[in-house]
Amino acid sequence: MLESFRKGQRWLTLIFVAAIGGVFIFFFGSGGSGIGPSTPTGNAIVQLDEVQLMTRDFQRVSSQREQMLREQLGEAYDQLNADQIVASQSLQQLVNGVVLAAAAEDMGLHVTTDEVRRVVQSSPAFINEEGKFSPQAFNSYAQSFFGTQRNFIQAFTRDLLGQKLLELLTAQTTVSDAEIDLATRYTLEEARIAYAAIDAESLPEDEILPDEAVEAWAEENEDALRQTFNARAESLATPEQVRARHILIEVPAEASEEAIADARSLAEAARRRIELGEAFEAVAGELSDDVGTRTGGGDLGLFARGSNDPALDEVAFALEVGELSEPVRSEVGWHVLRVDERIDAAPATWQGSRLELAREGAHAARAVDWAQERAELLAQAIEGGSSLEDAARNAGMTLERPPAMTRRPDGFIPGLGAAEDVMTAVFTLESGESSPEIFDVAGRKVLVQVLERTVPDEDTIAAQRDTNRDAALVQKQNAVVEAWLADYRRQLEESGRLKVNAALALGT
Numbered sequence: 001m002l003e004s005f006r007k008g009q010r011w012l013t014l015i016f017v018a019a020i021g022g023v024f025i026f027f028f029g030s031g032g033s034g035i036g037p038s039t040p041t042g043n044a045i046v047q048l049d050e051v052q053l054m055t056r057d058f059q060r061v062s063s064q065r066e067q068m069l070r071e072q073l074g075e076a077y078d079q080l081n082a083d084q085i086v087a088s089q090s091l092q093q094l095v096n097g098v099v100l101a102a103a104a105e106d107m108g109l110h111v112t113t114d115e116v117r118r119v120v121q122s123s124p125a126f127i128n129e130e131g132k133f134s135p136q137a138f139n140s141y142a143q144s145f146f147g148t149q150r151n152f153i154q155a156f157t158r159d160l161l162g163q164k165l166l167e168l169l170t171a172q173t174t175v176s177d178a179e180i181d182l183a184t185r186y187t188l189e190e191a192r193i194a195y196a197a198i199d200a201e202s203l204p205e206d207e208i209l210p211d212e213a214v215e216a217w218a219e220e221n222e223d224a225l226r227q228t229f230n231a232r233a234e235s236l237a238t239p240e241q242v243r244a245r246h247i248l249i250e251v252p253a254e255a256s257e258e259a260i261a262d263a264r265s266l267a268e269a270a271r272r273r274i275e276l277g278e279a280f281e282a283v284a285g286e287l288s289d290d291v292g293t294r295t296g297g298g299d300l301g302l303f304a305r306g307s308n309d310p311a312l313d314e315v316a317f318a319l320e321v322g323e324l325s326e327p328v329r330s331e332v333g334w335h336v337l338r339v340d341e342r343i344d345a346a347p348a349t350w351q352g353s354r355l356e357l358a359r360e361g362a363h364a365a366r367a368v369d370w371a372q373e374r375a376e377l378l379a380q381a382i383e384g385g386s387s388l389e390d391a392a393r394n395a396g397m398t399l400e401r402p403p404a405m406t407r408r409p410d411g412f413i414p415g416l417g418a419a420e421d422v423m424t425a426v427f428t429l430e431s432g433e434s435s436p437e438i439f440d441v442a443g444r445k446v447l448v449q450v451l452e453r454t455v456p457d458e459d460t461i462a463a464q465r466d467t468n469r470d471a472a473l474v475q476k477q478n479a480v481v482e483a484w485l486a487d488y489r490r491q492l493e494e495s496g497r498l499k500v501n502a503a504l505a506l507g508t
Contacts, residue, residue, distance in 0.1 A: 045091070047499045048098040048492065051158070058505050060145050062090040084506070091505045099489050099498065100162030109168075111160045116153060119160070169484055170477040180472040181461050186407045187468075188456040191426050194399040194449045196378060196392050197416065200371035201443040202363075207370060209362055217365065218358035228357055229350055236348035236356075239305065243341035244316050245280055245298035250289040250333040267327035267334035274324060280338050289333065302341070312337065372438070375445035379436040388434040388449035401451070416441050422448055429453070 044052040066086045070077045104110075120126065121133040125141065128134040142152035203209075218225060229236070247270050251263035270287050274280050281297025288294045305313050309330040316337055319325055325337040374395070381391035392399050402414035407427060411420030419441045425448060429435060434449035492498035 043504070044499075045501050045505045046094045046098055048102050049497055051098050051102075053094050053098065055504070056147060057094060057155070058090060061093050062086055065090050065093070087506050091500070091502060095489070095498070095500060096485060097158060097162055099485060099492060100165050101158035102492065102497070103488050104161040104165040107165065109161060109164050111157050111164070115160060116157055120156070166481065169481050173473065173477050173480050175469065175473045175476050177465060179476065180465050180468055183472045183475060184461050184464050184468050185456060188406075188460065189427060190404050190406050190454045192401070192404045192451045192453075193413075193426055194389060194401045194451055195413075195416070195422070196375075196388060196397055196399055196447045197441070198371040198374050198397075198445040199443065200368045200440075200445050203367045203370060207366070209359070209366055214355070214359050214362045217362035218354065221358075221361060225354065225357055225361065226350070228361070229348070229353055232357075233348045233353075236353050238343070238346040238348070240317065240345040241302050241304050241343040242316050242319075242339050243302045244300045244319075244337050244339045245284060246290070246293070246300055246312070246338075247280075247284045247288045247298055247336045248290040248333050249287070249335075253331055264327050264329075264334050267336050271324060271327065271336045274336075274338075280324075302343070371445045375438045375447060378447050379438055382434045382436040382447070386434075387432070388447055391434075399449075416444075416446065419446070422446060426450055427453070
C-alpha cells in the first residue's frame with residue numbers, strides 16, 4: 001500500500017501494488033475464481049459484513065495497477081486495450097483483500113495498534129529529510145488516496161491481517177525435486193508449430209446463399225427468429241433521420257476572438273448569398289472548407305442523432321425541410337445547414353425484419369457448417385497419413401506459422417489468443433506430428449501440426465534445480481493460496497456476507 005517499508009521489516013508494503021513478489025503478486029493481481037451474484041447496498045462496490053469499499057477505493061487500486069502495467073508494457077498497453085484488464089484485476093484485488101482480512105479475523109488473528117503504528121512510522125514514504133516521521137506527509141497521503149486517516153488505517157489494518165494469514169497458509173508448503181524438475185521441463189520445452197484457422201463466423205465472398213435457402217432456414221427456425229426479433233426490436237427500429245447539407249468555415253478552437261468573428265462573418269455572407277437566390281450546392285462548392293463534402297454540394301447524407309457534432313445535431317433536427325440555419329459553431333468552425341429530407345422514427349416490424357434476421361442467421365449457420373466441412377477434410381487427410389502442411393497445400397489453404405513458443409498458463413498462442421486445448425495438444429505431439437483434432441478457438445476451427453519440439457535433457461534440468469527452487473516454491477504457494485481463497489470466498493458468497501457490484505466497477 002505504501003511505496004516501501006524499511007529494509008528487514010516483517011510486513012510487506014506493496015500488498016496492493018505490483019512491486020511485491022512471489023505469492024502476493026498472484027494473489028493480489030491475477031484474479032481467481034468467480035465472484036458471486038449478490039449486490040452490495042447503496043453505492044458500495046464490495047461489501048463484506050460491515051466493510052464497504054467504494055468507488056474511491058476502486059479508482060485508487062486501478063490507478064496503481066494501470067501505472068504498473070504501463071511501466072511493464074510500455075506502448076503495448078494501449079495496443080492491448082488493457083483498461084478492461086486493469087478494471088477486472090482491480091476488482092479482484094479489492095475482493096481478495098477483504099476476504100483475506102475477514103478470514104484472518106474468523107481464525108482469531110488480529111493486528112494491534114502498535115503494529116500498525118510501527119509499520120507506518122518506519123515507512124520511507126513518510127520520513128522527512130531529517131530522518132524523522134512526518135505527520136504532514138502521512139496526513140497528505142491518507143487524505144489524497146483514502147479521504148481520511150481513519151480510512152487509511154482501517155484499510156492498512158486489513159492488509160496486515162491478510163498478510164498474516166498468507167504467511168500461515170504458505171509457511172508449511174514445501175516443494176520436491178521432482179516438482180522442481182517438472183516445472184523446469186515445462187519452462188524449457190519449446191515448440192514451433194503450424195496451424196490452420198478456418199473462420200466459422202463469416203462466409204467467403206463467393207459463398208452466397210440464395211433467397212430460397214434463407215427462406216428455408218427461416219421456416220425451420222421460426223420460433224428462434226421471433227425470439228431474436230423480440231430481443232432486438234429496439235435496435236432494429238428506424239431512428240429519426242435527416243438528410244442535410246452544410247457549408248463549413250473552419251476556425252481552430254484555440255483561435256483568437258478576432259479570427260472566430262471573421263469566420264462567422266464569412267458564414268453569414270454565405271448564408272445571405274443563398275437567401276438571395278444562389279444555389280446552396282454552388283456556394284458550398286465555392287466556399288466550404290469541408291473537402292469531404294464540398295464536391296457534393298455540402299451533402300452530409302442521411303444521418304441519425306449522435307452521428308455528428310452535438311451542436312450540428314441539435315440544429316439539424318430542429319430545422320424544417322428546406323429551412324436554412326443561422327451560423328452554428330462546432331469544434332471545427334462555423335456551419336450553415338439546410339435540411340433536405342426528414343424521415344420519422346418508426347418501430348421495427350416482424351415482417352419488415354424477418355428476412356434480414358433470417359439472412360443473418362442462415363449465413364451464421366452456414367459459416368459454421370462450411371468451416372467444419374473444410375476442417376474435416378484436413379482431419380481426414382491427417383488420419384490417412386498426411387501432415388497438416390500437405391493436407392492444407394492440397395486444399396489450397398495457407399497455414400500460419402507463429403514464432404517458437406513455450407508453455408504458458410494462459411494458453412496464449414500468437415495469432416490465436418487464449419487456446420489452452422491447442423497448447424496442451426502441442427506439447428503432447430512429437431516433432432513433425434499433426435493432430436486430427438478440430439479445436440474451436442474464438443470463432444475459428446483450428447488444426448495444428450508440430451514442426452519442431454525441443455525437450456531439455458535430464459542433465460540440463462538437474463543443473464537448474466537449485467536455481468529454480470524458489471520459483472517452484474512460489475508457484476506451489478500460489479496454487480495453495482488460490483485454492484484456499486476460492487473455497488473461502490465461495491463460503492462467504494453463499495452465506496450472503498460477501499457482496500460485489502461488478503456492474504458499478506466495470507461498467508457492465
